[in-house]
Amino acid sequence: MEKSIYLILENGTVFCGKSFGASHDVTGEVVFTTSMTGYVETLTDPSYYGQIVIQTFPMIGNYGVMASDFEGDVPKLSAYIVREWCHDPSNFRCEGDLDAFLKASNVVGMYGIDTRALTKIIRDCGAMNARITTTLPEDLTQINREIHEYRVKDAVKSVTCKEVRVYKAEQEKYNVVLWDFGAKRNIIRSLQEKGCTVTCVPASTTAEEIMAYHPDGIMLSNGPGDPAENTTIIAELKKLCEYRVPTFGICLGHQLLALSQGAKTTKLQYGHRGANQPARDMETGKVYITSQNHGYAVETSTIPEFAKACFINANDHTNEGITYLNMPVFSVQFHPEACGGPRDTMFLFDRFIAMIDQNR
Numbered sequence: 001m002e003k004s005i006y007l008i009l010e011n012g013t014v015f016c017g018k019s020f021g022a023s024h025d026v027t028g029e030v031v032f033t034t035s036m037t038g039y040v041e042t043l044t045d046p047s048y049y050g051q052i053v054i055q056t057f058p059m060i061g062n063y064g065v066m067a068s069d070f071e072g073d074v075p076k077l078s079a080y081i082v083r084e085w086c087h088d089p090s091n092f093r094c095e096g097d098l099d100a101f102l103k104a105s106n107v108v109g110m111y112g113i114d115t116r117a118l119t120k121i122i123r124d125c126g127a128m129n130a131r132i133t134t135t136l137p138e139d140l141t142q143i144n145r146e147i148h149e150y151r152v153k154d155a156v157k158s159v160t161c162k163e164v165r166v167y168k169a170e171q172e173k174y175n176v177v178l179w180d181f182g183a184k185r186n187i188i189r190s191l192q193e194k195g196c197t198v199t200c201v202p203a204s205t206t207a208e209e210i211m212a213y214h215p216d217g218i219m220l221s222n223g224p225g226d227p228a229e230n231t232t233i234i235a236e237l238k239k240l241c242e243y244r245v246p247t248f249g250i251c252l253g254h255q256l257l258a259l260s261q262g263a264k265t266t267k268l269q270y271g272h273r274g275a276n277q278p279a280r281d282m283e284t285g286k287v288y289i290t291s292q293n294h295g296y297a298v299e300t301s302t303i304p305e306f307a308k309a310c311f312i313n314a315n316d317h318t319n320e321g322i323t324y325l326n327m328p329v330f331s332v333q334f335h336p337e338a339c340g341g342p343r344d345t346m347f348l349f350d351r352f353i354a355m356i357d358q359n360r
């Protein structure tokens with residue numbers, strides 16, 4: 001029999017569920033993702049660092065876990081909540097089940113709770129902190145204070161690569177530096193497919209050090225945490241932009257780029273996390289279905305006059321992309337590299353390559 005465990009939300013609500021995966025107490029920000037598939041990518045996406053992730057889809061794990069779908073080396077999220085997990089996955093690529101994977105990765109899992117009720121609370125009250133605990137004390141005052149005070153610290157520093165790594169393209173045509181703030185692997189794969197040899201550099205790299213690689217293009221990766229906290233990176237990025245090298249930013253990369261050019265970011269009520277978020281191309285009016293995972297957004301009214309918004313979210317009209325008019329630079333809030341999610345916006349990698357070609 002699995003043990004009972006408790007989820008204590010910052011607003012005082014307590015859910016009782018069952019334990020799977022690792023079993024220890026953990027605190028984090030609770031967020032939900034609406035993806036129906038792609039849970040392996042969700043579990044290993046470094047952008048979830050410090051978060052307790054809820055899957056709104058009721059049954060998770062039916063095709064098992066396979067290392068070739070990982071988006072990072074190991075899971076960085078704090079805990080994982082599902083309605084029900086699949087004990088007997090079926091898939092020719094399956095290498096193990098969800099429970100074994102969470103145990104091996106030391107990630108706390110919770111199942112058997114009403115994830116719909118939980119998601120409704122997050123939708124109404126906004127993303128909030130929570131604690132998962134094996135023992136529920138009678139007096140919650142102390143725990144409630146700790147939950148309330150919890151903040152993710154050093155998010156980017158905790159997930160960036162420790163040293164430079166080079167990923168060769170089969171037929172190398174371009175040399176791209178990927179500034180790694182917690183990059184998903186499919187960004188690297190997508191660039192390699194386009195003939196880019198990718199030099200992945202740690203978040204602490206300076207603009208001068210990046211320029212020393214003589215890059216044809218620069219890719220700014222996704223990553224965890226509050227974008228505005230990365231003040232050193234933002235200052236380096238401002239310097240880097242002055243070299244006018246073709247640059248493409250994704251998610252956190254998009255936010256950092258905007259911040260470096262004087263725009264502001266705000267926290268969304270409960271963020272966009274899922275595989276069917278609609279992003280409207282503001283020039284053509286065409287709507288693309290995109291994969292997303294973010295809790296912050298660039299405030300449209302703060303976008304500088306030398307830039308223009310090029311995508312907006314068709315649900316809540318928040319900014320989803322910016323093109324800079326004074327330099328060969330553009331960025332998007334969603335994930336064109338997909339995984340898990342639709343490949344509708346893969347063409348943005350071609351746009352980046354075209355920018356590089358034009359600049360040569």
Ligand SMILES: NC(=O)CC[C@H](N)C(=O)O
Pocket residue numbers: 047221222223224225226227250251252253293294295296297
């Ligand atoms: N996936 C990402 O890059 C997320 C960016 C940022 N941490 C946010 O939550 O908004």
